[in-house]
Amino acid sequence: MYKIVGKKVYHEGLYGIWVEAKVVAKSARPGQFVMLMTDERGERFPLTIADYDRENLIYLVFMVVGKSTAKLSKMGEGDELFSLVGPLGNPSEIDNYGKVVCVGGGTGIASMYPIARELKRAGNEVISIIGARTKDLLFMEDKIRRDSSRVIITTDDGSYGRKGFVTEALKEVLENEGDVKRVWAIGPAIMMKNVALVTKPYGVKTDVSLNSIMVDASGMCGACRVTIGGETKFTCVDGPEFDGHLVDWDEFMNRLNRYKEQEKLAMDLYEGE
Amino acid sequence: MVEFLPMKERMKREQRPMLEQKPEERIHNFNEVPLGYTKEDLFYEAQRCLQCKTSQCIDGCPAEVDIPGFIELIINEDFEGAYFKILETNSLPAVCGRVCPQETQCQETCVLNKKGKPISIGKLERWIADFARENEIHQELSGIESKNKKVAIVGSGPAGLTCAADLAKKGYDVTIFEALHKPGGVLLYGIPEFRLPKKIIEYEIDEIKRSGVRIITDFVVGLTKSVDDLAKEYDTIFLANGAGAPKFMGIPGENLNDVYSANEFLTRSNLMKAYRFPEYDTPIKAGKKVAVIGGGNVTMDSARTSLRLGAQEVHIVYRRSREEAPARVEEIHHAEEEGIIFDWLTLPVKILGDKEGNVVGMECVRMRLGEPDESGRRRPIPIENSNFVVDVNMVIDAIGTQANPIVSAKDTEKNKWGYFVVDEDNQTTRGGIFAGGDIARGSATVILAIGDGKKAAREIDNYLQSGKSLKAAETESIKD
Numbered sequence: 001m002y003k004i005v006g007k008k009v010y011h012e013g014l015y016g017i018w019v020e021a022k023v024v025a026k027s028a029r030p031g032q033f034v035m036l037m038t039d040e041r042g043e044r045f046p047l048t049i050a051d052y053d054r055e056n057l058i059y060l061v062f063m064v065v066g067k068s069t070a071k072l073s074k075m076g077e078g079d080e081l082f083s084l085v086g087p088l089g090n091p092s093e094i095d096n097y098g099k100v101v102c103v104g105g106g107t108g109i110a111s112m113y114p115i116a117r118e119l120k121r122a123g124n125e126v127i128s129i130i131g132a133r134t135k136d137l138l139f140m141e142d143k144i145r146r147d148s149s150r151v152i153i154t155t156d157d158g159s160y161g162r163k164g165f166v167t168e169a170l171k172e173v174l175e176n177e178g179d180v181k182r183v184w185a186i187g188p189a190i191m192m193k194n195v196a197l198v199t200k201p202y203g204v205k206t207d208v209s210l211n212s213i214m215v216d217a218s219g220m221c222g223a224c225r226v227t228i229g230g231e232t233k234f235t236c237v238d239g240p241e242f243d244g245h246l247v248d249w250d251e252f253m254n255r256l257n258r259y260k261e262q263e264k265l266a267m268d269l270y271e272g273e
Numbered sequence: 274m275v276e277f278l279p280m281k282e283r284m285k286r287e288q289r290p291m292l293e294q295k296p297e298e299r300i301h302n303f304n305e306v307p308l309g310y311t312k313e314d315l316f317y318e319a320q321r322c323l324q325c326k327t328s329q330c331i332d333g334c335p336a337e338v339d340i341p342g343f344i345e346l347i348i349n350e351d352f353e354g355a356y357f358k359i360l361e362t363n364s365l366p367a368v369c370g371r372v373c374p375q376e377t378q379c380q381e382t383c384v385l386n387k388k389g390k391p392i393s394i395g396k397l398e399r400w401i402a403d404f405a406r407e408n409e410i411h412q413e414l415s416g417i418e419s420k421n422k423k424v425a426i427v428g429s430g431p432a433g434l435t436c437a438a439d440l441a442k443k444g445y446d447v448t449i450f451e452a453l454h455k456p457g458g459v460l461l462y463g464i465p466e467f468r469l470p471k472k473i474i475e476y477e478i479d480e481i482k483r484s485g486v487r488i489i490t491d492f493v494v495g496l497t498k499s500v501d502d503l504a505k506e507y508d509t510i511f512l513a514n515g516a517g518a519p520k521f522m523g524i525p526g527e528n529l530n531d532v533y534s535a536n537e538f539l540t541r542s543n544l545m546k547a548y549r550f551p552e553y554d555t556p557i558k559a560g561k562k563v564a565v566i567g568g569g570n571v572t573m574d575s576a577r578t579s580l581r582l583g584a585q586e587v588h589i590v591y592r593r594s595r596e597e598a599p600a601r602v603e604e605i606h607h608a609e610e611e612g613i614i615f616d617w618l619t620l621p622v623k624i625l626g627d628k629e630g631n632v633v634g635m636e637c638v639r640m641r642l643g644e645p646d647e648s649g650r651r652r653p654i655p656i657e658n659s660n661f662v663v664d665v666n667m668v669i670d671a672i673g674t675q676a677n678p679i680v681s682a683k684d685t686e687k688n689k690w691g692y693f694v695v696d697e698d699n700q701t702t703r704g705g706i707f708a709g710g711d712i713a714r715g716s717a718t719v720i721l722a723i724g725d726g727k728k729a730a731r732e733i734d735n736y737l738q739s740g741k742s743l744k745a746a747e748t749e750s751i752k753d
Binding site (some may be wrong): 023024029035037041042043044046052067068071083084085086088215216219220221223225226227232233237251254255257258259262263265266269 | 318393452454462490491492495496497498517518519521525528530531534536537540541545546550551552553554555556557558589629630677678679
C-alpha cells in the first residue's frame with residue numbers, strides 16, 4: 001500500500017523517505033501533514049509533508065526521538081507502512097505578502113521547505129533562516145537555496161554558517177529590514193516560542209506549526225488541544241499552524257510531555273531487544 | 274428434542290439470567306463480562322416466547338428483525354436458519370445482541386414485559402450470532418444481479434455498515450470510506466473489549482465485505498477528498514460519519530495533562546490497544562484516583578476501563594441523580610458491582626493542577642434537583658457554598674460528543690448543532706445525498722444508527738431505481 005521507494009540518511013538518526021501515497025501526493029499543500037503507523041502494533045503519529053510529486057509520492061523527514069521513529073528508521077526501500085492518511089490539517093496561508101521570513105529549525109526545516117517554496121512562487125521575497133545544533137544535522141540546504149530569495153544558516157556550535165540561534169539571525173533581519181510582513185517558524189517548541197517572542201515587539205504576524213500529540217488527527221479525540229488566545233483549539237483540524245503570539249506555550253510544552261515516562265519505557269525495551 | 278410448550282407453561286417460566294465473570298475477577302482483565310447462554314439456557318428462554326401474531330417486539334426493533342421467526346427456528350433447532358432469518362434485516366447480530374438497549378426496544382414492547390419478564394431477545398440473538406461465527410456459517414450470496422450503480426458511504430460505523438450491507442444485497446456497487454486504519458467506527462474505537470470483543474466486530478465486517486462491499490480505510494472524507502469530489506464519481510452518497518467530536522465542559526484546568534476526553538481515552542485503549550502497552554506502542558495513563566464526568570454508557574465504559582488499567586479508585590461524577598442518568602441500567606449495575614464510586618448530584622467547576630500540568634484535584638459543587646427542564650428531566654441546580662475538592666490525579670470528560678465539522682458539502686444544510694438536516698427519507702437538502710446515524714440525529718445509540726442505515730438504504734434504492742444519479746446531476750450542472 002504505502003511503499004517506501006526511496007530513503008535518504010542525512011545523519012545518524014535523521015532520515016528522509018519517499019513514500020507511495022497517491023491521493024495525498026495529488027492534493028497535499030504546504031503546511032499539511034500525514035498520520036502514519038509502521039506496523040499493526042504501532043502508534044499513529046504525525047509527520048509534516050516535506051514534499052510531493054503531484055503523481056504518486058510524498059516526502060517525509062523524521063528524527064529518531066522514540067520507539068515509533070526508531071521503528072520507522074529501520075524500514076527501507078520496498079518496505080510498506082501499515083497505515084498512512086492525509087493530507088491532514090489546514091494548509092499554510094500562502095499569498096503574496098511582499099517580504100516574508102521562513103524560520104526552520106531541526107526537522108522543522110523539512111516542514112518549512114514547501115511553505116517557503118510556495119511563498120516564493122506566490123511572488124514573495126522569501127528570506128529563509130535555517131538552523132541546527134551542528135553542521136551534520138543541517139539538510140535540504142540546496143533545495144532551500146533554490147527556492148528562497150536569500151538564505152541564512154545558523155548552527156549552535158558555529159560549525160557552519162553563523163554561530164548561534166535562528167532567533168538571533170531573525171532579530172537582525174527584522175531590525176535591518178523594516179518591511180517584513182509575515183514570519184513562519186517551524187521547529188522545536190522552544191524555538192517557535194522564542195521566535196514568537198522576537199517578532200512580537202515588531203508586530204509581525206508569526207505562524208507556528210504545532211507538533212501536538214495526536215491519535216486520530218481528524219478532530220475526534222482532542223488529544224492535541226491547545227489554548228490559542230484563551231480558546232481551546234484542536235491542532236489537527238484547527239491547525240497545525242496558529243498565530244505564535246496567541247499560543248499558550250507553557251501549556252503546549254507541558255502537554256508534549258504527557259507520555260514522557262511511557263515513551264522512555266517503550267524506547268528502553270525496544271533498544272534492549 | 275425441544276418442543277413448543279403449552280401457553281400456561283410458557284407464562285410460568287421466569288427469565289433466564291446470563292452468567293457473568295465475577296466482579297473481583299473481571300476488573301483485572303479485558304475479557305467479556307457476560308459469558309453467554311448455554312444451549313440449555315437458549316432453549317429454556319426461547320420456549321418462553323408466546324409467538325404472538327401481533328409481534329409487538331418487532332415494532333420495537335429499529336433493525337426490523339423477525340424476532341418470533343428466529344425464536345421459532347431456535348426451538349426447531351435450526352440455528353443456521355435462525356441466523357439467516359436475523360441476517361435478512363440485520364447485518365450486525367453479534368454486535369446488537371451485546372450492545373443494544375433491548376430493555377427500551379424489543380424487550381420493552383414484548384407482551385411478556387407486562388408481567389415484567391420479557392423474552393431475553395438480545396441474549397438469544399447473541400447466541401445465534403456466536404454460533405454462526407464459531408461454525409463459520411456464511412450466507413449464500415451468489416445470484417445477486419449487479420445494478421451498475423455506485424454508492425459512496427462515508428464512515429464505517431453501524432449506520433454505514435448496515436446501509437452498505439443492505440445495498441450490496443440489492444446489487445449496488447458500494448464503497449465505504451473510513452478515516453481510521455480499521456473499519457468499525459464507534460464499535461471499534463468506542464466500545465471496550467469487555468463489552469464487545471473486537472474479533473466479533475471484525476467477523477461481522479468481514480461478512481459484510483463478503484457480500485461485495487468495498488471498504489477503503491485511511492481516507493478522511495473532507496480532507497483526503499471532499500464530499501463534492503465524491504459527488505462527481507458516485508450515483509449517490511450516504512453520510513454516516515457519526516458525531517465524533519468530543520465535548521468538554523469548558524471549565525478551568527481542562528487542558529491539564531491528565532485530562533482526557535472519553536474519545537481519546539477509549540480510542541487509545543480500544544482501537545490502539547493501549548491496554549496492552551508496551552506490547553502495543555500506544556501509551557495510556559491509568560491514573561491512581563480517577564474522576565469520570567458524565568452519566569452515559571461512555572462514562573461507564575471509561576470508568577470500567579480505568580479500573581482495568583489499574584486505577585485504585587474511580588469516581589463517576591454526574592450532575593443529576595441516578596434516575597436521570599442516560600446510561601443503560603445494566604451498565605450502571607456492572608459499574609457498581611465493580612466498585613466504581615458514584616458521586617451523584619455533583620458538578621465539577623474547576624480542575625486543579627500544578628506547574629508541570631499534572632492534575633492534583635477537582636473542585637465540585639453539590640446539586641439539587643429542581644423543576645423538569647426541556648429534556649423532561651429534573652433540572653440540576655447548584656447548592657450555594659457547597660464547593661468541595663475531590664482528590665483525583667486524572668479526569669476523563671465523558672459528557673458526550675458532537676458533530677465533527679470536517680464533513681460538509683455544498684447545498685447540504687446543517688442545523689445549529691452541526692448535524693445534517695434530513696427529511697423523513699433521510700435525504701439531506703441536496704438530492705442524492707443522504708445522511709443517518711449520529712451525524713443526522715445527534716448522539717444516540719448503535720441500534721438507532723442501524724435503523725437509519727436501513728432506512729437510508731431503502732430510500733437510496735428508491736432514488737436510484739427512479740433513474741436519478743448524483744454523478745449525472747453533477748455533469749449536467751457543469752454543462753449548464
